[in-house]
Amino acid sequence: MQVQIVEVGPRDGLQNESQMVPTEAKIRLIGLLAEAGLRRIEAGSFVHPRWIPQLADTADVFRQLPRNPDVTYSALVPNLRGLERARECGVTEVAVFMSASETHNRKNINKSISETFPVLREVVQEALTLGMRVRGYVSTVFGCPYEGAVPLDNSRRVTDELLKMGVYEVSIGDTIGVATPRQVQETFSVLVNDVTSERLAGHFHDTRGTGLANVAAALAEGIRTFDSSIGGLGGCPYAPGASGNISSEDLVYMLHGMGYETGVDLQKLIEAGSYIQRQLGRPLPSKVLAASLAQAETCAKNEAEGDTA
Structure with a gap:
């Protein structure tokens, strides 16, 4: 069975990193991810640099990315201006985003959920007119930092509206990493019944250590597309110091062990994780990355001791 991974x-x-990663390093990282076999890579964001300065060079990144017909490089866009900037850079797929909780949506977008729909509808329709594919994100599906539990009907409504606009897929997000496997199964069983599994993806965080368990729960409900981040890059803005996105290395290791095919070369993926870890100068949360690098270091040490014996 095949599982698609969307590398975010x-x-x-990177948008959650305090330090700025040079443009050249971002391009190199994305190239390594493509070489590892990832075919869907979210390469940047056209949100105003005032809000996300770490991604202010997204236009430069897209202009310099090596074109690969087998790889889709996508970008997040918040409005028509962001869409226009993406079009100027030759972007062929964009993503739009909103929340399932009213308070989080207002904090993020400065609009209610109902007020956000016409704004996104305009963006999606224009993108489709330009020949772009559009993906949708729904945040805080499993919990909100301001409201706590979020009614499932909120997520059903937002997901349905996004699909009606014309997005081809909706990524269901555990923004603050509070979901548990039972909650994931209950949520996806309803959403799959509403819209079919082919139109849905899972976006889990490992803030409380349940990220991969939640992937397994979503797999049981027929979900076959998951977002993940190289090295486990990214944190939870509402829980300083906590881990965020599930690690691509950890996800691929688990999926392969469960008999799923991803098209990803795990060793090359580890090399990509090692590269960005060196660029950032600190250990990343990925357990598979840490274990692989420790094993390599031990082997190198044993070989060196054998040469001097």
Whole structure:
């Protein structure tokens, strides 16, 4: 069975970093991810640099990315101006976003959920007219930092509206990493019944250590597309110091062990994780990355001791 992985590290991961990663390093990272076999990579965001300065160079990144007909590089866009900037850079797929909770949506977009629909509808329709594909994100599906539990009907309504606008897929997000496997199964069983599993993806965070367990729960409900971040890049803005996105290395390791095919070369993926870890100068949360690098270091040490024996 095939599972698709949407790599969000270059966008969702790097936007949470306190330090600026050079444009050249971002391009190199994205190239390594493509070489590892990832075919869907979210490479940046056209949100105003005032709000996300870490991704202010997204236009430069897209203009310099090596074109690969097998790889789709997408970008997040908040409005028509962001869409226009994406079009100027040759972007062929964009993503729009909103929340399932009213308070989080107002904090993020400065509009109610109902007020956000016509704004996004205009963006989606224009993107489709330009020949772009459009993906949708729904945040705080499993919990909101301001409201706590979020009614499932909120997520059903937002998902339905996004699909009616013309997005081809909706990514269901555990923004603050509070979901548990039972909650994931209950939520996806309803959403799949509403819209079919082919139109849905899972976006889980490992803030409380349940990220991969939640992937397994979503798999049981027929979900076959998941977002993840190289090295586990990205944190939770509502829980300083906590981990955020599930790690691409950890996800691929688990999926392969469960008999799923991803088309991703795990060793090359680890090399990509090692590269961005060196660029950031600190250990990343990925457990598979840490274990692989520790094993390599041990082997190198044993070989060196054998040469001097």
